[in-house]
Amino acid sequence: MAETLSQPKSASHVPSIADLRFLITRTGFEFAVRAVGPFDEPALADLFSHVDKDDMRFRFLSPRKPSHEMLKEMLDVDHDRKESYIAVAPDSHTVIANAVVAADTANERAEVAIAMHRDYKGKGVGWALLRYIAEQEARKGVKTLQSIENRENHQAIELEREMGFKASSYLGDATLMLLELDLTQDSSTI
Template sequence: MTTDSNNTLTTRTGFRFEVRRACADDEPILAEFFTHVTPEDLRFRFLGGVKEVSHERLVAMTRSDDALVHNFLAFSVDGKLIAVATLASDQARRHGEVAICIRADRKHLGVGWELLAYIAKYAERLGLETIESIENRENRAAIELEREMGFTVTTYPDDPTLVLVRRELPSKVPD
């Protein structure tokens, strides 16, 4: 991953995109983004049969008033929203749950890999000990990517259709 100070990332394929925190004004572009996500990816992202992302979910993904929830947007150089990511920390600020969704026509460019690496580094800076994601077992591409990035995969308690992927983060070095 290469990144510069303005959060521009470059994938192994040479694809460049910028990442920034979401804000309340982003709700319309986020709603439009989800019209370019496959039904399968919507199901994987929200772990259920979501056909359309509700206003309430869009508000939750663009709010900035919760110190435990960090929402990110990734834009291609032409300004198009191509991916969204959320990092939600527990109250103790030790563990974070990650969720990423990529626009259908921007998949297979390395965006998921770079965005997950970016979120992991962000989580490290926050001092989190682990990051994890709950994945549908059918989401093989995401599970394989996470394995390649050092995540371990275990059965999710009480639901055989899901797995828990988790990665320990390096200890935060005091300033």
């Protein structure tokens, strides 16, 4: 299905069409995905100015936009255990989503967090992006993909359950849920 993203050639590498992977959602909406580069901070900042306050609270445990330091952290990736992706609407070049994935040192478990532009919710972007990430992490040998969700984030929890994530209570915080997807299963079930 989706192919592995080509790795940035250097810190100053500007993405080209070869760096993009085009995904089509269940609703027929097409968008492009690529790994972030160090030059993407303004695009990420713009994205987060279009994320609903509740979604911001679910993503960062605060309704405020991420700080410069938080944006830099999202861009500080090694393209192995830590990756950050942006999704772009091809017709407008608007950044419509960001996904950050971080694996443990053994590269067996990875946690994913996704933020969506409010105008692109309900088009299947979250589902397609999460599926793409699951495929990429499975190719790397990651066995379990995790997501930590606020119990009030019913939309994300339902999407992840539809994809096969198993939900359990998050130890130490009754307001959170741990959702886990076994990536060792046949990827056609993802």
